[in-house]
Amino acid sequence: MRVCGIPGCGRKVALVIAEGGLCLTHFLDHAFDHASAALAYSRRSLPLDASTLDCLLDDANLAAQLLTETPDPLEIAPRERILEFLLCVANLHEYAARLPALSAHVN
Numbered sequence: 557m558r559v560c561g562i563p564g565c566g567r568k569v570a571l572v573i574a575e576g577g578l579c580l581t582h583f584l585d586h587a588f589d590h591a592s593a594a595l596a597y598s599r600r601s602l603p604l605d606a607s608t609l610d611c612l613l614d615d616a617n618l619a620a621q622l623l624t625e626t627p628d629p630l631e632i633a634p635r636e637r638i639l640e641f642l643l644c645v646a647n648l649h650e651y652a653a654r655l656p657a658l659s660a661h662v663n
């Protein structure tokens with residue numbers, strides 16, 4: 557079993573997210589960082605670029621798998637964070653879908 561790559565963390569890395577080398581807590585920290593950056597754009601009515609959305613969607617897929625494929629039942633706190641993240645990504649996708657013309661112009 558691998559251990560989280562963040563110095564001083566030492567928590568185990570779940571198989572589903574083993575490729576990223578981060579424990580669940582740090583995986584979610586990074587995922588929320590990406591989502592917050594995208595949310596800040598959406599609050600200013602700025603377009604989101606496709607690669608940001610793809611990245612968030614990848615994280616959301618992994619997070620969804622964590623809910624269902626982790627052998628040990630997740631504690632309530634991380635489970636709520638995952639659900640919050642999935643909701644956040646869903647909102648961002650809806651936002652991006654409403655601004656198709658703008659999204660197409662982003663480099």
Ligand SMILES: [Zn+2]
Binds near residue numbers: 560567
């Ligand atoms: Zn960690």
